[in-house]
Amino acid sequence: MPTSVKIFDTTLRDGTQGEGISLSVEDKIKIARKLDELGVHYIEGGWPGSNSKDIEFFERTRTMTFKNAKITAFGSTRRKDSKACDDINLNRLVDSGVQVATIFGKSWDFHVTTAIQTTLEENLNMIYDSVQFLKSKGLEVIYDAEHFFDGYKNNAEYALQTISKAQDAGADWIVLCDTNGGSLPGEIAQIVGAVKAHVSTPVGIHAHNDCELAVANSLAAVQAGAGQVQGTINGYGERCGNANLSSVIPNLQLKLGYSVLSDEQLKSLTSVSRYISEIANMHMPINQPFVGNAAFAHKGGIHVSAILKDASTYEHIKPELVGNKQRVLVSELAGQSNVLVKAQELNLDFDRDPQKSKEIIEKIKEMEHQGYQFEGADATLELILREAFEGLEEIFTLESFKMLVEKTANHAVVSEAIVKVKVHGETIYTAAEGNGPVNALDNALRKALIQYYPDIKNIHLSDYKVRVLDEKDATAGKVRVLMETTDFSSTWNTLGVSSNIIEASWYALVDSLRYALLGRTRIEREDKDQLEQLGVVNH
Template identity: 50%
Template sequence: MLTDDFHVFDTTLRDGAQREGISYSVGDKLAVARLLDTLGVGFIEGGWPGAVPKDTEFFARAADGELKLEHATLVAFGSTRKAGVGVAVDAQVRALLDSRASVVTLVAKSDVWHVERALRTSLEENLAMVSDTVSFLVGEGRRVFLDCEHFFDGYAHDRDYGVRVLEAAQEAGADVGVLCDTNGGMLPMGIAEIVAEVRSRVGIRLGIHTQDDTGCAVANTLAAVSAGVTHVQGTANGYGERAGNANIFSVIGGLVFKMGLDVLPAGTIGESQRVAHAIAEIANLAPDTHAPYVGSSAFAHKAGLHASAIKMGPELYNHMSPELVGNSQKILITEMAGRASVELKSAELGVDVTGRPEVVSSVVERVKEREAGGWSYEAADASFELLVRDELAGGSFSAPFELESYRAIVDRREDGTVVTEATVKVHADGRRVISTAEGNGPVNALDRALRQALGDVYPRLAEFELTDFKVRILPGKHGTDAVTRVLIETADAAGDWTTVGVHPNIIEASWLALADAVRFGLLPPSA
């Protein structure tokens, strides 16, 4: 049972939304909040009501019942009253009350430079702004956290003023004083030193908010926890302004698995990868494949030496079990692969090569030979599985069709119209079939012609969809011409698969990938 002893505070919807390229709709914000709640964070900062119209609407819809949270408490963000304005009549402060959020985070200046140069007010007036606003909101039944903006930079300018801001907040009834590395310039040793010193000087509970401008946001957060803070702030996938914020998934991973702190409800941390990727989709950003803990390659192994050790025990090259965060181990097949890599990868794909050392050796040699010629199986599991099955069958693995020939013609007409036509001649089910189709390019036309030719024999082909097509031109070696590598992703209702083709001619490279896509997609379930 979690208590209030430690706070995991997420600000994806406020600070994270400041990342370049992110623009959440109100519906998006509601969906992200639900995902964060399934992760089990304690607080979700929803935005700045009164300052941002979408945020005002978000809080209204949440309060009216559209957002039901099981674990988290929704937090409204805003600033202290303006200089020279009574707190009870400050429109932004009133908007915080109107949001109906039970918790409010106030941002306040804690750096003398910013008070005097940015706010253009006196140091005493700034302290009064903090005290007045906190006490007013607490008097209205709100729980208040204070974000001390530019705290660490300010500590270098004046070691006492930031402490006075924290003391003013505490005396007015604030629960937490959050030390913010707003410019993101700190390193872990500096964070730890200052947090420890400030903790010895004040009685208020301390929190930490870090930016990633030095690439140390997560490390800085964990250093602050080691020094005594019990409230951490971060964003999903590290989204945020400039280089971003502390990645909440990495922070939680460090707290739980490396520091032994139970900061989430039981069982929710296994949702980490799913939540991370779902939020990336909502933000319309590709998930970071190499993100710690939750990236699809966070537990991927390429070197044969690693695979040999992992075969004896996954913990030999994994710092933890990937399943704990909803992730999985992945073995990559490249020219670096050894026998163990092939065995583990085959098992991962559901192909049993147990007791077939000659097959494993043959696959290793074929992979190395092909990689030297430009092939890459690292992102083409389907083509690798077909290669293994071919070797298991002694080179006679049954294929659903046999190619006789193909032809692709591109006709650029006088009026500027471009027409592409492809003809394929194949043998399938004892029949010779000739099919012609048009497409928006040679590959599309070949794909249509092939599926059209085989459609009567294999009706399942109607479910296949070519979803991605990537081309890379590889430089030739030792005076040879350049070659083309094509990766094709195909999908049906059951899932998706990727195949590869390599050849000096881009059409032939595409055909090889297309043929593999059909071969793999038509594999029987028990193959």
């Protein structure tokens, strides 16, 4: 039974077969570097010669240095009725310059006779010849036994013959693939155990997630003796995806006690998972285990009261072990404990005024009843709490705004906003156009404020979402607008609610700018106070 497990990442190959994922060469290079930092043992870069991106990827990685990972090229066994030494795809694997080649072959007799339409004997020869050829070129060879579990269940004797041929030819690893993703953990464990009794070559597992069991199947395989797990970060892949390494790795290391990564590498798991989701331009589910934003988030007041006493009451591991963090959400389900934890995060002294904390809870619950949802808008919540307990400097006040939207027969829609605000006692009147009403309003407000707050030029709206709260009211229904804003070093979320989408957007927009500008004002004020305490006068 292995005490350590090797991680084979195929995000750059199998992961890109997922719907909506397309990576440039530069994207693949960035992800490969990040995976190497994480500490995975193998990075499968693609299929050499299949497309220009993969060709360039292997050309570039040939001159790169990787501290932890071996770059792996993917291909198939030779074509039927041919010679391995003449096979174009096998030679491309050799020419790619990698140290490790991963090839797949058929394990299911049904596939042999139906998909590649050859004899069972010829398929065995194809496996043997291909592995032997790559070994003769000095490569480490990982043999992926495609559809192995389906093949074993249909014809166990023949499935075992296929992997015996790979072993006889010198394969370094035999990886059993649940290609259709239809097997159950008990089946996986039983079959891996039978394979371990049949071959001496180290065994791996490659599971797909069609029954949402890829992680469970991977763990079952390891417990039955597999020493390598193949998968993708965040579970990307064709159909329902591959085994999610972001869950496989911490389960192996923290739950089952296998040696996979160093403790420091494991602490980077959350940042790596989120980084790759950004590069792939894929939304990362907030409830993804271990690395999701809500993986250690607590909303119910009773839960929060308990974690204040001991976090293990509602957390199965310390979030810091995987680089995540505990979050307390404030909502209509919240008790005083939730607000207390949030206040502690903001260094607000709630003990000074218990009555005010109760009033804040009631205000938050009433706002939630009106349609606000603060667990997705920490910046708006912080502004409410600081206003109640510290008071906030008035950045500006609105006097009025007007929206003009014009559409003519032969021209595109033009949106213009006219904003009248008071800043430091001075009335500012500005107008600006935009790609839509909200963009025009944003541009006009920034135009009014930038002369007083130059840093506003570094703040950008990065996401905008609208949710209809009561669908039965159709276009007259109340809406909730959620805005995400960034200054490229941090990101914050604000929201507004109204029966008028422009008004809701205005509330969210104002909070996004107030949060950024008040934060900077507070930092500058604290820096000034510190300088004065040190006897330094800033002129």
